[in-house]
Amino acid sequence: MTPTSETNAAAVLSVRNLTTSFLSEGEWKTVVRGISFDVMPGETVAIVGESGSGKSVTSLSVMRLLPKTSSRISGRITLDGRDLLALEDTEMRKVRGRDVAMIFQEPMTSLNPVFTVGRQISEALTCHKPMSAKEAQEETIRLLEKVRIPNAAQRLREYPHQFSGGMRQRVMIAMALASRPKLLIADEPTTALDVTIQGQILDLIKTLQEEEGMSVLFITHDMGVVAEIADRTIVMYQGEAVETGTTADIFTKGAHPYTRALLAAVPRMGSMIGQPDPLRFGIVDKETGIPGAEVPLATKVEAGKPVLSVRNLVTRYGINKGWFGRRTGAVHAVENVSFDLFKGETLSLVGESGCGKSTIGRSIMRLTDTESGEIAVNGQNVHAVTRSELNQLRRSIQMIFQDPFASLNPRMTIAEALMEPFIVHKLGTRKEARAKAAELIEQVGLSADMLKRYPHEFSGGQRQRISIARALTLDPKVIIADESVSALDVSIKAQVVNLLLDLQERLGLSYLFISHDMAVVERVSHRVAVMLLGEIVEIGPREAIFANPQHPYTKKLMAAVPVPDPARRALRRPISNDEIMSPIRLVGYEPPARTYREVSPGHMVRLEEEAA
Structure with missing residues (x-):
């Protein structure tokens, strides 16, 4: 598509020279600059770019959902020939929902x-x-x-x-x-979803589009999703459309350096074949398009005594009902889970929301009470220690949470957030704590002059780096990374993954990497454990799990990963009408005994006939 100055009469949506500005500190700052595109009947157009590129502002401008007092929209937006920017508010309210509808990122x-x-x-x-x-x-x-x-x-x-x-x-x-509606605008509708649910929603949108004959404007930062759903793609960078074309051409003949950088940052399933060690991403320069080197992890896992050992872990949450709070059942969040983690190793726990992987992390940290089982950190039983001994133990094991904004105190500067663990554990003076904070902020790729800022002054990727720095304050041996990169843009995700691997190599860290992103897991892992309804159904070396998955659920997870290949656009997965199976059990329920089969050295799979 080559945008013209005239509106395309055949288009359902035609946008010409759209410019959107926001009032900030008394000045108008332009965030979308002169973007033009058409969406034809029955067509899906994807707008792709990182956070801050202006793609969501473009969709909100089309819907006229931006606040009048602090935003300014110019250009021309026509829907079936009607100029939306010229409509009165009452007329625009009738257009929303009736002629054009929008799905937002977070349905809750x-x-x-x-x-x-x-x-x-x-x-x-x-x-x-x-x-x-x-x-x-x-x-x-x-x-x-x-x-x-x-x-x-x-x-x-x-x-x-x-x-x-x-x-x-x-x-x-x-x-x-x-x-x-004639047009559906979908703004990151699958970003927060598990990979299998994401695949179902994408296929549902495609199916409904065919049935209803509507057009779709799809906003995303995931190039794998773009390849599966879009006819044409618009790449946005710093408020401008830097490249436009058919999706196939964008993926095979992408000319702009930023387009190539986006494509290179997408983790691809199967890219680790023949590579025994975790592999850093080759970051592509957004201005030149020159790729960086993909460097494998140099350090080796030290077999022997594990730094973390979990045996027969059971964690349940009681369900009480009635006037007297009678126990009626329990959520069997974690059921008889066992594994070891060795020095310098990354063990990934994968599965959908509700499978119990985050509960395992919280149970290890004693942030959640467990029913039974043993957890040992450096040979010390986590459940046998006193409160003071637990504080000492937590110096050896730290946790990085999924949402860094929620885990950072908005009233504390970054310096105070990084200094706090050092001071609480009485490791030195405030001066030494500040020096440690400055050293750590530099280690994670930020500068010491940022220490005076507050969390809201950083991007999502920078906040996650700060969370990593805080986890390193006490010089831990084990880090539990709970969905630590799942909410990040693809290029930021690549940078944070590289940072974690750099720190592992330099400091000999061990990671319990909790994720539902199978493509990232393939990059960073030495071993992988697949979880379903609180139980491990398959565990083994990363190469064995990805090259030879045995359990049906493992195969389902892998099949649902979006692949950045436009040739798969015609692919249709069977749409499941089932909710994720519930881990809630009635009082008195006893889980069945499980039997595992060794497929290859270290590769264990739960026998399916025992899983009923």
Whole structure:
């Protein structure tokens, strides 16, 4: 596509010279500069770029959802020939939902927690078309069935918190489809979802698009998702469209250095064949397109006595109901899990949300009470130590959480956040703590003059680096990285992964790497453990797990990973209507004995006939 100064009459959406600015500290700052594109009938156009590139602001500008007092939009936006920027607010409200609808990244914040999903979808229907309550309910059931939500007639009376993440996103799609819009804008609709749920949502959008004949404007930073869903792609960088073309051309003939940098940063499944050690990403320069070297980890795992040993770990959360709080059941979050972690090794725990992998990390740190089992750090039993001994033990093992903004105190400067563990553990004076903070901030690739800033003054990738620096304050031997890169843009993710590998090589760290991103796990791991419903169903060396997966769930996880190959656009996975199986069990439930088979040295798989 070559943008022209004239609106394309055949386009569902035509954007010309869109420029969006925000008022900041008394000055207008432009964040989107002169972008032009068309979305044709039945077409999917992807806008791709990192956080801050202007892609979400572009979609919000189209919807006119930006605050009037602090934003300014110029250019021309036409939907079926109507100039949206010239419409009165009352007219624009009629356009939203009826002619153009939007799905946001986080469905839980978009859905009202105090209303049932049925009422919220019915409201979207009656807002644009007069109908009786009975007609609205019947149409709501039809929409829920259309987005493959089972037992729709019963589930419309449920509240958002009673749905899984994937099912909530399906509810959002149902609301967006309520008035059969000509254009659907999907802003990062799969970023927060597990890889298998992500695949289902992508296939659902493709299927519904074919059935309804609507156009889709898809906003994302994931090039694998772009390859699977988009006809054409617009690459945005620093507020500008730097490259536009068919998705196939973008992937095979991408000319702009930034496009090549984005593509190179995407971890590809199978890229580690023949590579025994974890491998750093070759970071591509965004300005020149010149790739950096892919450097393997130089240090070797020290077999012998493990630095972390977990044996028969069981963690359950009780469910109490009734006036007297009677125990009726329990969430079997972790069930009879055992593994070892050695010096210099990365063991990855993978699986979908709710499989228990994060609970294992919290149980090891004694942030969660366990039912039974043994956890030993450097041979010391975590459950047998006193409170003071536990504080000492925690110097050896630290945790990096998924959301660095939530784990950093917004009222503390970065210097105070990094100094606090050093001072609490009485490792030295405040002067020594400040010197340590300056050293650590430099180690993670930031500068010491940033120590005076607060968390909100950093990007997501920088905040994650700060969290890593804080975890290193006490010179730990083991770091539990809980989804520490899952929310990051692809190039930032590559940088943080490289940083973790650099630190492992330099400091001899051991990582318990918790993730659902199989492509990243393949990059960083020595060994992999696959979890389902609180149990390990397969564990072994990374090469064995990825080259020869044995358990059906492991194969399902790998098959769901988006592959950055436009040739797969016609691929359709079977759309599952099932919720993720529940780990809730009634009082008195006894888990069955499990039997494992050794496929190859160190590669164990749970026998499926025992898994019922």
